[in-house]
Amino acid sequence: MSGRTTAPTPPDGAVPPVRHPDAPAPGETIGSHYEYCFGCGPGVPHGLHVEVRAGDGVCVSAEFRVKEAHQGAPGLAHGGVLATALDETLGSLGWMLRVIAVTGRLETDFLLPVPVDTVLHLHAEVTAVHGRKIYAAATGRIGGPEGPLALRAEAVFVEVKVDHFIEHGRPAEIQATLANPDQVKVARAFEVNP
């Protein structure tokens, strides 16, 4: 046994997160990190188009309207789509720390069914950091930012460098991305992280 755990509970030695001085200002919209991201990309017609805003701590808020294309049961959102909305919101926390991080583990509680056309109000915050691991929690509420709790999640993200995507991504999309100066600017901004 290596003693390694992927549990979403911060281990001994984890430290509180620190908001990066160059993080987006509270209330500022965090734009899509990639045009064809299923979670936030404007170039995906049936995507979630989650729009995230920076919070005043190491946290973010977002909204997501459930569309017909997101159904699992008649008139209800698919659980995987709801988990994607949480994942996307949690993934945006990297902007608050100025690191790129990918989801290692995502545990989700589904507390209420979410009908089509509902606006899901999402909130995510970093709870602790341990080496490259970022511990975070998220909620999804319906009927308003203070409305009933429909979703709850705990997650571990793992910090990576841009090379993670270059190494693992399909060459056609990587080449197209690297040829887009705006996209490269977004990616490289994270690597200047004193």
Ligand SMILES: CCCCCCCCCCCCCCCC(=O)SCCNC(=O)CCNC(=O)[C@H](O)C(C)(C)COP(=O)(O)OP(=O)(O)OC[C@H]1O[C@@H](n2cnc3c(N)ncnc32)[C@H](O)[C@@H]1OP(=O)(O)O
């Ligand atoms: C040119 C292109 C520009 C593109 C610019 C894009 C920019 C912005 C993109 C943002 C995108 C966000 C979008 C939404 C969020 C997703 O949806 S991300 C997509 C879904 N996630 C993935 O694809 C991740 C797949 N997994 C992996 O690639 C690898 O397993 C990982 C997670 C990177 C870890 O591998 P590794 O780097 O070899 O890590 P390793 O050294 O084994 O472990 C490091 C530590 O992490 C822990 N760990 C490893 N795996 C896990 C795990 N699954 N769970 C918990 N802990 C773990 C280890 O226990 C270890 O802890 P310590 O021993 O240090 O205490």
